[in-house]
Amino acid sequence: MEKSWNNRAWFLVLPVLALVAFSAVVPLMTVVNYSVQDTFGNNEFFWAGLEWFEETVTSERIHAALGRQVLFTAIILAIEVPLGIFVALHMPKKGFWASLCLILMAMPLLIPFNVVGTIWQIFGRVDIGLLGRTLTALGIDYNYTNDWLDAWVTVIVMDVWHWTSLVALLCYAGLQSIPEAYYQAAKIDQASRWAVFRYIELPKMRGVLLIAVLLRFMDSFMIYTEPFVVTGGGPGNSTTFLSIDLVKMAIGQFDLGPAAAFSIIYFLVILLISWVFYTVMTNLDREDRP
């Protein structure tokens, strides 16, 4: 759609601007303020320059947390995206069963994060959980509270359980927009199932898949509550992701300076990657919208 130039449109944006500025810019300034100061208590602050930033960039503890975070995000994207597409391709197209599938699939998305953690905690426990009991009965030595590999598997399966539906629902929405005639044409050309997927379905899902990857990337990169409830960041530090580490630092130990520097770097990393996604996405949008 051709948009007309009108600077008075700013008045319509003003309420949003005021609200978000209050709840984003002011707190962000506080963070920046802390990141360059040091304190010995009593609300006395001293200029610390870039000390905290240097500490953050060179801290091995944060490197380790970042490494775990990247690995976690990579694994869940590698599982959730293909699985989501696969499920979307097999969903019923319309009618009662389609509605039922949609509703049931959306269920995990509306469960409060800590209840998701609780569900998997009591599902996975060796003494009272169905999963833990079953695996033990099968002769598998599974205990997510003291084995780091089991903890990782539990946290990843939990995230797949929680969020694959989001990817699937997005892909389903993309598939719904494909006219039946495309499939008929493919049938006449005797296109294989793979060719239909590669040249009809995948291009139509491109836009929504980008949204899905963007949302999943952002949210998994700042995951906090679910792993915290299940494993508490342990055993040891094996499931301490960036947010868990940050909250430990800021609210647990009250190390404001380092925590603030850490926050800023953390935010910038997410921002940078999301900006790349966003630019790609809007460019695609422009091609799609005549």
Added chain:
Amino acid sequence: MKRPGSALVMVLYLLFLLIPIYWLVNMSFKTNAEITRSFTLFPHDLTFQNYRTILTDPSWYMGYVNSLTYVVLNTAISITVALPAAYAFSRYRFLGDKHLFFWLLTNRMAPPAVFALPFFQLYSSVGLFDTHIAVALAHCLFNVPLAVWILEGFMSGVPKEIDETAYIDGYSFPRFFVKIFMPLIASGIGVAAFFCFMFSWVELLLSRTLTSVNAKPIAATMTRTVSASGLDWGVLAAAGVLTLIPGGLVIWFVRNYIAKGFALGRV
């Protein structure tokens, strides 16, 4: 695509989704003795005591009231401010529009953990700590950008000729917006409200940080009670089951738009 393979895939996937939920529901109807001492696939000693505990104790059920209060407040605020902004983004080009839109989205990308402590200090200093409105405003941080994004997608699907015709017919902007435009994007508003509800309802870190007693959300009530009273698994499970209900209800209302909504109106 009427193939048995598809049905099998869906059944397996839905089972994967539902079995953990079933286990929670199952546990909520058991006594603690049955949970810890025996292993049963369904409650042999059916009890409603866990639910009774929650529904008769104000420190429990007020958690639900608090959560629903700030979620509804947040949804109302988010949609109200997002509507005109989304209209501006979908209809006009103006100075700095692209930067502003991206800046809004960056707030959706900000990790709540980064904001927890500054929010605590900000709302304490203006005297809003432990109030519903504090949590509602804090959740606007990620819900307003999302609402703007979704509504913009839906609004761009409405042809501009409708606006122009209405102005020629003598409608003022506010009257046109409320009487003609909003009914046209009613499904978009519904979807945006659904998403605001959803993300505000599931969030815990900020709502827990910003409240202590009067506005404590149910999710925080759950975590504290677990650590205080040891292992009251039955009550914990029952509280969890009760948090599923509001979500289930809102899904039912938007079921026909849910797929389009997840695509943020861009299909």
